[in-house]
Amino acid sequence: MNRYFFYNFMLVSLMNLMLFVPHILVKNRYSGGVSALIAAPVIGAILMYMFTSAMARYPGLGYPEILKKYCPRWLVSLTSVYFAIMWWFSSTIVVVAYAVLINRFFNPDANTTVILIMMVLAAAYAASRSTLTIAFIIEIGIIVNAPIILFIMFKMVRSPQLNFDSIRVIANYVTVMPTVITLAAATLIFTGYIHLALFNRLFPPNFRFKHLYVYPILGFIILLITFFVPIGFHGTEGVDRYIYLWAVTSDSLIMQYGFIERVIFLFLIVFLNLTLVYTMSGWHLGMEYIKSCFKACKPEIDSPKAPKANYIILAVFATATVLYLIFTNEKINYLITSYWLVLRMFTEIVGVLWVFILSRRRLKPE
Structure with a gap:
């Protein structure tokens, strides 16, 4: 089961390329972006160790079920709705950005809204499946795609076009203290562990998380590549001209295959x-999270048939995503994402501390 925890970590680590994280860090390269790269693995490792330690004491239970043991129902429902909105938005900004990216680089004549509708229909249908099915799909997705992404990163690091002088110039700003926005962007790469809040329902009793020391190291390496490779390709000043930084950087590389x-x-x-x-x-x-607010909806990890509530909730998510694209543009999306990253970081810290404190209370004799 440890591999499913690893897959969720890798999924978020690789998707940070699409969440404006490289652009935010590069934009603040002279004002704390480099030092944030060093602070992020420390913060991420501490939160991950605390969260996995707490969740391991509640095998088979998700975050809402744990809160219901100690907190009033209205507070649990309010928290669940808040987390649901956070998760909806984290996916929405990714899929909206990618729909724009397809329009920009693949087919400029295509309608971005039509592209987005096709993508959200596929994602919503898949999301309606059981939690166990979702875990299997994530596993297949990572096994198939992660090696290709890591190969592209390796080719970029080995490329003769990579200018290490530009990288050294920016690296010298490591003494500048990180800002809140740089920390929020850099720590996103370690957020995959928070998926355990609901995927913990799949883990059997007496389960132990192994090799947790690997995650901060791997995340730090990916974070360094995410930040420094575009600088090496575009220069210390030219790198600030692009929003979809890694899409442009990948277009700087040619393979003879x-x-x-x-x-x-x-x-x-x-x-x-x-x-x-x-x-x-x-x-x-x-x-x-939304379903956990209703008494009639019991958590099931492998239901044979998707409940109607799944389709209703996901229809609302999909509709809200299309409306988000219609009423925003790239600049507004970037601005909102920046604020969301900061909110996500503080939400994550509070959520981890909350369940960690509750898990310590459980050890006390009654």
Whole structure:
């Protein structure tokens, strides 16, 4: 079961490329972006150790079920709705950004709204499946796509176009203290562990999380590549000109492998798969949080048939996502995402501390 925890970690780590995280860090490269890279693994590791330690004491239970043991129902319902909105929005900003990206790099004549509708229909249908099915889909998605992304990252690091002088210039700003926005962006890469809030329902009694020390190291390596590779390709000043930084950076690389020449096409196809998996996962978590507010809805990890409530909730999510695209643009989306990243960081800290304190109370003799 440890591998399912790893897959969720990798999913969020790789999807940070689509969440404006590289652009936010690069925009603050002279004002704390570098030091945030060092602070983020420490913060992420502490929160991850606390959260996994707490959730391990409640095998088979999700975050809402744990809160119901100690807190009034109205508070649990309010918290669940808040978390549902957070998860819905985390997936929405990704799928909306990718729909715009397809319009920008693949087919400029295509209607962005039509592209988004096709994507949200596929993601919503997949999200309506059982939690166990979602875990299997994430596993398949990571096994198929992660090696290709890691290969592209490796080729970029080894590329002769990479200018290490630009990287060294920016690295010298490591002494500048990080800001809240840089910490919020950098710590996102370690947020995959928070999926355990509901996927903990799948874990059997006496389960133990193993090799947790690997996650901060792996996340730190991915974070370094995420930040420094675009700087090495575009220079210390030119790197600030792009919003979809990694899409442009991948277009700077050429491979001589038959039908694969422009790496951007391979990059976008792979991230199309991961975007759908990430949206499916986020909407499924949001849906489960909403369902936990109703007494009639009991948590099931492998229901043979999707309840009607699943389709109703996901229809609301999908409709809200399309409306978000219609009433916003790239600049507004970037601004909202920046505020959401800060809100997410503080929400994550409070949520982890909350369940950790509750798990310590459980050890006290009654």
